[in-house]
Amino acid sequence: MAEGPAKKRRYGSIVLSLACIGVACAVGWSLFGKRLESQASAGRGAVTGSIGMEVARPVGASGFPIPRFVSLKAEKVNVRRGPSSDHPVAWVFQRKGLPVEIVAEFENWRRVRDSDGEEGWILQNMLAGRRTAEIAPWKKGQNVTLLQSPRNGAGMVAKVGSGVVAEVENCDGDWCELSAGGYSGFVEQTQLWGVYPGEKVN
Template structure:
């Protein structure tokens, strides 16, 4: 029984958002909740093995607007994780507080498109079909539906609603204003 209690306590400490606190050596984080979602500011972001430019670049992101999750902070560095679980360190200046989300990045090949509806209701009219992996700009979320905009193939933005569980970049039941 004791092992189960310890496991539940460990799970609670991993999943519960906490405020960034003073790190060993007295370096403060931002005080914002960790984990939290942000997006990449530019289309070239080096993901490093550690929190300094002296650390090797492990990966280069090449998709501005890609949502990532901040999982740790150290001075001006943020440890981030992408939708595939890859994690590493980036400079805070390469991140934006703008909320974006990926449409079902976990979907298998040949998954049907996800309907973007004109209202937050399964009976709404379809305004667009979203392919898995599309980046959506998050305007707001109610905890079950998100109001998003996406760039249409022919240019211009299309706005509509998608079920929150179809997105990576917002937490389940999270309200975004």
């Protein structure tokens, strides 16, 4: 099988360090290996909630809307250049739970887009409907504050590094409640990749 360039991407494994004062903790993250470019969806993961602006989305052959967000089911997932095993592997995702956006469907294959904007094809059984989100991946090397309640000025739970993958508990269209590194708190929805602006997730 043909192989492409061996290029490592971020966010594969997480190394966590904490510095706490009272209930406020700074969460330091070292992330690597989001994906490995080498050789070169969702399944029918349920999409909960709705987009706040009620933008009409077409429905794919699976019966679910396109586009939609899902997450990776396995630690290593091959992404191919086309919708069949005959196509070469373009890269390998190396981060279970990473959010990806399904932008097209073909039989049991899903064309997905990651937070870098790159696209490829994944078998649907490698994808799950569980909702996750990346914390502001565009803010390289910066932190985002995890808050105690969904309002500006609320107490700080932790500082979470850009690119950290968090579990989405719920979103009301403006704020999302997340779990990351053993901490739970709220982040403005505009600071996340993995949920649409205004989308409500239950």
